[in-house]
Amino acid sequence: MSKLNADYENLVKRTQAINRRLRIELFKISEKLPDIRRKPFFGQFVNGMATESLGPFPEFILPTHPCSRTLQGYCSPCFFSKVPMSSLSREDIYNSLVVQTQYIIEHFDEIVIGFQSREDSLKNKFDVTFCYACNGSLFSDAETTQSTRKQAFQMLADEIEKRNLRPLTYIETCVTDYLDFLSSNEFDIIFPLLKKLNAVICFGFESANDVTRNLIYLKNLSLIDFEKAVEINTKLGVQSAAFLYSGFHSMTQNEVINDVTNSVAYLTSKRVMPIIMYPNLQEYTLPHLLYQAGRYNLIDPRTALKIFENTDAITKRIAQDNRDFWLMGDLFGGPPAPPTNFFNNKHKITCSCCTENIRNALQQIRKSHDSSLLNFCKKSISSCECQLKYRDMLIEEDLTYGRKDIIERISENIEFAEQYCADYLNYMHKKEKAQEC
Ligand code: SF4
Numbered sequence: 001m002s003k004l005n006a007d008y009e010n011l012v013k014r015t016q017a018i019n020r021r022l023r024i025e026l027f028k029i030s031e032k033l034p035d036i037r038r039k040p041f042f043g044q045f046v047n048g049m050a051t052e053s054l055g056p057f058p059e060f061i062l063p064t065h066p067c068s069r070t071l072q073g074y075c076s077p078c079f080f081s082k083v084p085m086s087s088l089s090r091e092d093i094y095n096s097l098v099v100q101t102q103y104i105i106e107h108f109d110e111i112v113i114g115f116q117s118r119e120d121s122l123k124n125k126f127d128v129t130f131c132y133a134c135n136g137s138l139f140s141d142a143e144t145t146q147s148t149r150k151q152a153f154q155m156l157a158d159e160i161e162k163r164n165l166r167p168l169t170y171i172e173t174c175v176t177d178y179l180d181f182l183s184s185n186e187f188d189i190i191f192p193l194l195k196k197l198n199a200v201i202c203f204g205f206e207s208a209n210d211v212t213r214n215l216i217y218l219k220n221l222s223l224i225d226f227e228k229a230v231e232i233n234t235k236l237g238v239q240s241a242a243f244l245y246s247g248f249h250s251m252t253q254n255e256v257i258n259d260v261t262n263s264v265a266y267l268t269s270k271r272v273m274p275i276i277m278y279p280n281l282q283e284y285t286l287p288h289l290l291y292q293a294g295r296y297n298l299i300d301p302r303t304a305l306k307i308f309e310n311t312d313a314i315t316k317r318i319a320q321d322n323r324d325f326w327l328m329g330d331l332f333g334g335p336p337a338p339p340t341n342f343f344n345n346k347h348k349i350t351c352s353c354c355t356e357n358i359r360n361a362l363q364q365i366r367k368s369h370d371s372s373l374l375n376f377c378k379k380s381i382s383s384c385e386c387q388l389k390y391r392d393m394l395i396e397e398d399l400t401y402g403r404k405d406i407i408e409r410i411s412e413n414i415e416f417a418e419q420y421c422a423d424y425l426n427y428m429h430k431k432e433k434a435q436e437c
């Protein structure tokens with residue numbers, strides 16, 4: 001192994017160890033939460049809502065067993081370890097996928113039909129759009145079984161057929177689990193059901209850049225595996241989509257803009273639909289620890305707008321009128337929404353008036369996919385003095401922090417996090433206690 005590879009591996013392992021340490025603390029708190037898996041459940045946990053979704057339609061996150069990657073310390077910003085631990089038997093937890101799906105079916109009018117809020121042209125093409133997911137990966141045998149997956153998909157497909165609806169179903173999975181599914185004997189049974197649901201397979205991807213994806217986000221995903229899954233889907237006539245994150249630590253805001261833009265261009269070249277995920281600053285995560293210590297900042301609202309502007313410009317080239325060509329995750333993060341988001345972040349540069357304009361525009365655009373709203377918004381914030389402050393901040397950041405080698409920056413942040421972790425946890429424990437009083 002070369003020195004570079006050894007250093008890289010070492011950084012991955014140390015980041016995993018920090019993530020695990022933070023998550024273990026979170027599990028301890030989570031044990032105090034009520035066990036929601038005793039009851040049917042529909043996409044809300046710890047106060048999250050099904051409407052905190054990838055677009056103007058509901059997202060049902062059905063917790064079963066925790067995502068195995070969470071426990072392994074991957075995916076630094078991920079907060080899915082917040083899902084309460086369960087005292088149910090292993091079998092009952094697996095079966096809760098079916099129980100929860102049954103709940104969706106029994107409340108279909110209210111929570112599937114009732115939560116449709118599309119305002120774009122697709123509203124006439126699809127009667128219902130929804131997102132169907134587990135904590136992490138629907139095709140993971142650690143979270144669901146072949147038998148529960150089959151039952152759950154069958155139940156959904158039957159309901160859609162019975163109601164004679166035209167569906168669009170976004171299904172969330174990890175690439176490697178999906179590859180396993182494609183080569184398993186389960187494929188022949190489930191694939192026709194996915195077709196009936198008009199499924200789009202949404203992969204956790206985060207960035208096309210190896211360092212960003214596997215060292216900053218800690219995704220543990222090779223580009224080879226990703227491209228293999230996309231290629232098979234294309235042959236099968238299944239649309240692929242991929243999540244892109246925009247809240248990376250150790251990067252300047254210009255680097256984040258470029259990273260997301262390059263990733264959108266890469267996905268678009270493969271006809272994969274990008275799903276833009278704005279930062280989701282959840283407590284007990286590495287980004288939150290660094291944020292508390294002043295070593296990480298959320299992207300500015302103007303940066304968020306620029307990311308969308310670039311995404312829209314690139315994806316327009318392949319726009320078709322029979323499907324979404326980009327999606328945008330909930331702007332405030334969540335579910336559940338964290339206390340700090342990039343609109344209320346006390347370290348943002350954009351003034352409150354321009355922030356409000358950007359927030360309103362992005363919220364509208366998410367529903368209508370009408371990017372002409374972007375020009376109105378840009379015009380409304382172009383003459384404010386915070387524009388100059390923002391521009392100066394980008395220049396300053398690039399000239400100072402951005403000058404340093406990216407690996408060195410990551411390495412410094414990881415070393416800092418190792419030393420600061422105990423203090424951070426003390427601070428969080430005190431905060432929890434104060435909230436209990
Ligand atoms: S695979 Fe998804 S749910 Fe699992 S740790 Fe990574 S981001 Fe979180």
Ligand SMILES: [Zn+2]
Nearest residue numbers: 351354384386
């Ligand atoms: Zn302003």
